[in-house]
Amino acid sequence: MIFSKTLLDRCISCGYCLPACPTYAMTGDEASSPRGRISLMRALETGHLEDDDPTLAEQASFCLGCRACEPVCPAGVEYGNLLEEWRDHQWSGRRSPLPARLLMALVSRSWLVRAQGLVRRHARTVTSASGPSLMLGCVERGLFPRVSHAARKLAPGLSVPKRQGCCGALHAHNGDSGTGERMAKSLGDALPGTIVTTSGGCAAHLAAHVGRPRVRELSEYLVEHDHLPSGRLLVDGRVARVALQDSCHLRNGLGISRQPRELIRAVAEYVELPSAGACCGAAGTYSILRPRESGEILSVKIDEIEAAEVDFVVAVNPGCLRQLKTGLRKRGSRVRAVHLAELLVIVPR
Ligand code: SF4
Numbered sequence: 001m002i003f004s005k006t007l008l009d010r011c012i013s014c015g016y017c018l019p020a021c022p023t024y025a026m027t028g029d030e031a032s033s034p035r036g037r038i039s040l041m042r043a044l045e046t047g048h049l050e051d052d053d054p055t056l057a058e059q060a061s062f063c064l065g066c067r068a069c070e071p072v073c074p075a076g077v078e079y080g081n082l083l084e085e086w087r088d089h090q091w092s093g094r095r096s097p098l099p100a101r102l103l104m105a106l107v108s109r110s111w112l113v114r115a116q117g118l119v120r121r122h123a124r125t126v127t128s129a130s131g132p133s134l135m136l137g138c139v140e141r142g143l144f145p146r147v148s149h150a151a152r153k154l155a156p157g158l159s160v161p162k163r164q165g166c167c168g169a170l171h172a173h174n175g176d177s178g179t180g181e182r183m184a185k186s187l188g189d190a191l192p193g194t195i196v197t198t199s200g201g202c203a204a205h206l207a208a209h210v211g212r213p214r215v216r217e218l219s220e221y222l223v224e225h226d227h228l229p230s231g232r233l234l235v236d237g238r239v240a241r242v243a244l245q246d247s248c249h250l251r252n253g254l255g256i257s258r259q260p261r262e263l264i265r266a267v268a269e270y271v272e273l274p275s276a277g278a279c280c281g282a283a284g285t286y287s288i289l290r291p292r293e294s295g296e297i298l299s300v301k302i303d304e305i306e307a308a309e310v311d312f313v314v315a316v317n318p319g320c321l322r323q324l325k326t327g328l329r330k331r332g333s334r335v336r337a338v339h340l341a342e343l344l345v346i347v348p349r
């Protein structure tokens, strides 16, 4: 058995998910849709397609794993879980793409993850007594250490326990969901109680393995605890115009989309992008493994951001933040991509 029977049997082939799928929108090809991919999974499970079938390999990789097909599905298909099982089989061992293997090896070594905090001053871990803990993340600790620093200013009650590793989301999405689950549980042990994270993708993965009640994404935590900012963010003497890029797994996996908008509205003029809820093409390792398709998706997003004439575009996930920064820089845009926590701390009080 490659797939859990209950997961695979749930699809009723209604096709409601097709309009929500970015890869189907790119190709118009049924095989690139969620329904088409589930048909491929069934063919693999029943032996109608061989393991090395090229369409299977292509579609397992072409899928963004954005889970936009889940909230629109009337049958409650857990596509994200099916994709994990599919890639566990398709990308097992050395069949997983080399860049993904290298990244997984990097984040598996907790001393290496922690070392990023030592070289980046703001990300140094500190320990306090108890209470909800801030998860520092692995990518974010190295690339965007100011995010954790900002989160601690916004919610000073958060403790930051030492010795936190990676949550394992990268493994789960790249063909090693067993290790991904073990890493999530181990992080859950290292951060007892509520875990607050500034990464939508990590929030969804952790919630699946340590339980939803223990996990809070930062915007969700701030709204729940009435940490609403009160000032106004000004640019050139006027209220700043700010757009949001949703985190796919936060929106489609955990249903969190209201809170980041509420926080932005509290300090600025919020501008909804036409595709704010759709993937930006970052999608974990996707921008590395499928740079052409990732770039196509990003280009449309940058067009929208430019047309909206905003001052800032906000991300709630480090991968999206990196993707947006790259796209804006290449375009020579004056728009700044920032994490929500970074935006909120620059608001004058
Ligand atoms: S995944 Fe859901 S929405 Fe898509 S075809 Fe299957 S049952 Fe319908």
Ligand code: SF4
Binding pocket: 020, 021, 022, 023, 024, 032, 033, 034, 037, 062, 063, 064, 065, 066, 067, 068, 069, 070, 079
């Ligand atoms: S996860 Fe995203 S790209 Fe993959 S089938 Fe679902 S909607 Fe399409």
